[in-house]
Structure formats: structure tokens, C-alpha cells
Amino acid sequence: MTLKLEVDPIACDGHGLCADLLPELVELDEWGYPMIHDRVPAGLAGHARRAVSACPALALKLSRVPHEKDRSMASRPGPAVRR
């Protein structure tokens, strides 16, 4: 079981707290909106939860990815958002 971090782009107002709290997985684009590396390594789960609860727009979500899907995703390297 792995955690996946997602942003609801409609709810997101670009406050940017997530990038402050979780710079390992979140980068802001030039307008201040988060670009997210969605697979959360086990060591960062606590920080990810903190970022989710700190979001003023309630736009961040953590969800569990079942193992099977996990493997297929693992075969695709790199962040979910390309730069």
C-alpha cells in the first residue's frame, strides 16, 4: 500500500503552503500553483498528511493506492507532472 498525493485543481487557489511544508514532493509553477510528484515515499507520509491538513482550500488529498496498481505505476518513472 502506497500513498498518493493529489490536488483538486478547481479547489486550489495557489496559496502555496504545500510547497513550504513538503518541498520534496511539491513545486510551485510560475503562478504559484503546485506541481506535484504524486507518489509519497513512506518516510514522507507524516509530512504529506501535515500538508494536506494545512491547505486552506482543502484542495489536497492523500489516497491509498492498492498494490496491484502500484506496480503498474512504478513502471512509469518520473514525476506525474513533467517540467
Next chain:
Amino acid sequence: MRRVAVSRLTAGWQQSGRAATVREHVDRYGPLPPVGHRGPGSLIDEVSAAGLTGRGGAGFPTGTKLRSVASGRGPAVVVANGMESEPASEKDQALLARAPHLVLDGIALAAEAVGATEAHLCLAQGRHWLTDIVTAAVAERERARLDRIPVTVHTVPERYTSSEESALVHWLNGGEAKPIKTPPRPFERGVGKRPTLIDNVETLAHMALIGRYGSRWFRQAGVAGAAGSMLTTVSGAVARPGVYEVEAGAPIGDVLALAGVEADAPAVLVGGYFGTWHAVSEVAGLALTKQGLDPVGGSPGAGILYVLPAGECGLDEAAGIMRYLASQGAEQCGPCMFGLPAIAGDLSQLAAGRPEGDPLGRMQRRFGQIAGRGACRHPDGAVRMAASALRAFAADAHAHARRRSCLASSRGTQAATVAMAHSRGGGEWR
């Protein structure tokens, strides 16, 4: 030699010049088979066997969609999408204006196949002329008691993004005509939280013919992987712009020839405003299908070909389209709200030959940042179009980046851009 033009949906359009009445429609196509006697298999099986795919641009297999909605929980809803918000497309308006009963037959068949208890037909708010034709056709059927399930005609605020299927669901549920976050997809939970089938009106019209004549008949036109016929809209530098019904799989060059493409036309926008720019010579021999266009990174979209006039700068045209798309977003997602105007600005600077800094470099970075980050595919489509313009007009882009004029502008007069010709006002979402 293969046929190019066919007359299935378009039978009789030339002669009549107006909407077919129920009587003319039945004379032309025959009556719909009675309920329970619609061909050897169920409609869903027939549509699957026919290989019909969605004609609104996405090209999803229609049989699969019907099956998903039919197997959903509770009574279903059918929504016919006749919004046609794509400025370079006119085929849905032409179809509804000439053969409204094909679409309405399709709605009736689809509703029956998925177990729907209500049906909606969505049209763009500003097109009163079309609304009048369609509501008259619906009234005609009500008088003749043709349909078990009544069809409600809606006029929805017309923005580029309001024809997206989740936007229609949101609007029919009482919200603004803006795309919403999915999942749940409409086929799972759509109008009134019920399983909802949303099909383009042309797709439904094909269904009306499959319901009558079956899948084997449908496949008598088309090629492997792209069955039947399709409506196309050809505009720009052609002698006879308009809507043409062609066999699926027809080469793009043949479709352009039907419309009388100008011999010196340099480039073509394939698939509309979310489509891709190509040199005419690059795509003339390719089929106007997903498969055919895959090698050059294109897609037929809703069957759209816009031919760039010889004297026109392709980048200027692309910049106009990009400004239009930037103005037509739903103003919900940051990357789209800020990213598209930024790219439109970059492209406009470049097209004008007045670059500030390095617009080419900025655009390449922004393309990668914006695609895939909206709730709907609006930013993805806009980025695809802009990126393809930089590839197709690479020499012009580099000339403009060095403040030189491009080849096109030296050829003389500038035609009005499509974006300008088709732009609509902003306004309300509800």
C-alpha cells in the same frame, strides 16, 4: 478507387435545403423497427459490432459506453450533445438543421437500450435559428406520438468549455456550465446522480441508421479500425467550404479536394482548435482517422480541417486561436487560467515579430508545465495546438524570434483569422 463522399446522414440535403419532416424522414430511411424487434441483436450489440465511435472528438467506442450506462444502478439518463462549441466545426448544426429526426431517432433508441427514463438535447444558447428547428421537430414527434420518452431541449451558455460532458451534467443539475472534477464520470453518476449517457448528436444519428440497417451495413463504409461514414467540416483556403460526409478512412487530401482546396495552400489545422497544424503535404496521404494521424501526432477531432491561406502567417493564426482558447476557459484551475494567457502572449509576441526575451524558450517550458493540470482537457488541447504550430511553422518561428518577417507575410494580403471570424462573447455560465 475508393469512394470519398457518401450520403448516409446527408441524404437529400442538397435537394431540400431545409429540415426534413417526419414524413420525409420516414420516406427516406424507413420507419424505426418497433420496440423489441430492432435487428438480430440488441442495439448495444449491434452498435458494438458496427464499431461506431463517438463523433464529438474523443472517438470513444460507443457500444462500450452504452453498455457501461446500461449496467449502472437505477434508471439512466440520455443527454444528446449538440453544443458544437468548436468554432471550426459546423457539422452538428448542419445535421440538426437538415436531419433532426435522425438525431431524435438515435436518442429514442439509445434511451431504450440503456433503460433511460429521461432524455435531454443540449444546444448552444445563442443559436435561436437552430433551437427553433429542433423544437419544431420535437413537437412534430410529440403530435405523432413517436417517442416513449420525451426529449427536453435545453439552450446552454456557449463557451468553448461548456460543451464538455461534465459541464453539461453540472448545468443540467442546476449548476454553472463549467467542467467539474471527475471521477465520478457521468456514466457512473451524472444527471440527478443517475448513470448518464452523453453522446454527440452525430453519433446518435449513426445509431439511428444502425438500428434500422444493422452493423454489417454500417461497416460497408469505412476501413478497419474506423467504420462507417463521418461528417467533416472543411474551411479556410478552399473553394467550397462546408460540411462533407465522407467514408471513415478517406485520405485527408481527398477530403480537401472535395472542398476544392487551393493548390498553393501551405498548411492545415487538423482536428480543430484542440488539433494540430501540419504542412498539407505531410498529411494529404494520411487517413482522417486516429490511426492514420497517429504517426504525425494528430487526431481528426470532430472531423475538422481548416486550410491556411497561402498569404497567411500560421503563427499569427495560431496566436489568434490561442487568445480565443485562453478567453474560453472556465476560470477554475490556476494552470489554465494563467498559463493559457501566458502562452497566448508568447505566441502573439512571436507572431508580431516583437519578441520580449525568449518566447520560444518560455513556451517550451510552459507547455510541459500546463498540460494535464486542469480538471478538464482544455489546457491540454490548447497546448497541443500551440506546440504543433511551433513545429509546423518552425522556420517562421525562428525568423520572427530574430525580428524578421516570415515567408508568408511576403506573399501579400492577410486573410481574417479563423479565431476572429468565429469568436463569441464571454458572458454568463448559467
